Amino acid sequence: MNNTEETNQDGIEPRKYTLDSRFKFACDKGMKCYTHCCSDLNIILTPFDIVQMKNRLGLTCDQFLAIYTKPEMLARTKLPVVTLKMLDDDKKSCPFVTPEGCIIYEDRPVSCRYYPLGMAAFREQEIEPTGEDFYFMVREAHCLGFEADKEWSVSEWRKDQGVNPHDDINKHWMEFMLRKKSFGFQAELSEEGRAMFFMVSSNTDKLRRFIFESSFLEKYEVEEELLEQIRTDEVALLKFGLDWLQSALFGADKVKLKEHVQEEQKKRAEEEAKAAGKVRH
Numbered sequence: 001m002n003n004t005e006e007t008n009q010d011g012i013e014p015r016k017y018t019l020d021s022r023f024k025f026a027c028d029k030g031m032k033c034y035t036h037c038c039s040d041l042n043i044i045l046t047p048f049d050i051v052q053m054k055n056r057l058g059l060t061c062d063q064f065l066a067i068y069t070k071p072e073m074l075a076r077t078k079l080p081v082v083t084l085k086m087l088d089d090d091k092k093s094c095p096f097v098t099p100e101g102c103i104i105y106e107d108r109p110v111s112c113r114y115y116p117l118g119m120a121a122f123r124e125q126e127i128e129p130t131g132e133d134f135y136f137m138v139r140e141a142h143c144l145g146f147e148a149d150k151e152w153s154v155s156e157w158r159k160d161q162g163v164n165p166h167d168d169i170n171k172h173w174m175e176f177m178l179r180k181k182s183f184g185f186q187a188e189l190s191e192e193g194r195a196m197f198f199m200v201s202s203n204t205d206k207l208r209r210f211i212f213e214s215s216f217l218e219k220y221e222v223e224e225e226l227l228e229q230i231r232t233d234e235v236a237l238l239k240f241g242l243d244w245l246q247s248a249l250f251g252a253d254k255v256k257l258k259e260h261v262q263e264e265q266k267k268r269a270e271e272e273a274k275a276a277g278k279v280r281h
């Protein structure tokens, strides 16, 4: 693989990269193109991106979403996500870029960490529901990083850019994005399902209120120890939310309904089936 591979008009190489694929690249503050990559972007924010960024900025989820993001419905998966809102200036700059670099660098979104790699999960055109994870390379004309001689594997790049801690937290969300077959994600989500997905993916404040201030805990089994973690640790809250989403939407065996609620639901379903039978006769 060399650095002159053909690219399409977005600078994307027609090649799938895996963790062992190698590429040459370097980026540092002294380069002429420094920060040229931080404008006119379509950055989908992951749930953990939102948690880190709003905490860095000292904002609530609602404030962060209102000021820095715009909602978007992914065309193919029909999943609601948020993207980072660019400024209304000539370059459509990222709100966090300055001549000295990114002011939230340590908490920058996972897409910025990957660059110049992109994640298949974020590129709908190339997603096939096979459950396969892969990356692609974006070779934009303004980026001089490809002239460097330093070689990386995708795996090394991910480690260097601090991507790994994000993976554990975003994993199940990514699987929704990739429509992996393992969750039986064949059908489109209902309106209610999409609203649940959006709440868990983008608003941990709302998720916390949903768990602790609704009838949630009357319906679901949650052990005391886990409950305490969810109450005090935002990442634990987010992970629990994603587990609940998989259970509620795709029947995963992670967050269980209490026995009496299961019984009631079963009874109701039987009564409905009976009533439907009567109507048919």
Ligand code: SF4
Residues within 6 Å of the ligand: 026, 027, 028, 031, 032, 033, 034, 035, 036, 037, 038, 115, 116, 142, 143, 144, 145, 146
């Ligand atoms: S080398 Fe590429 S990634 Fe680095 S600052 Fe320049 S344009 Fe951005």
Ligand code: SF4
Residues within 6 Å of the ligand: 037, 038, 039, 041, 094, 095, 096, 097, 098, 101, 102, 103, 104, 105, 108, 109, 112
């Ligand atoms: S968040 Fe930071 S790294 Fe990402 S585009 Fe904005 S300024 Fe650049």
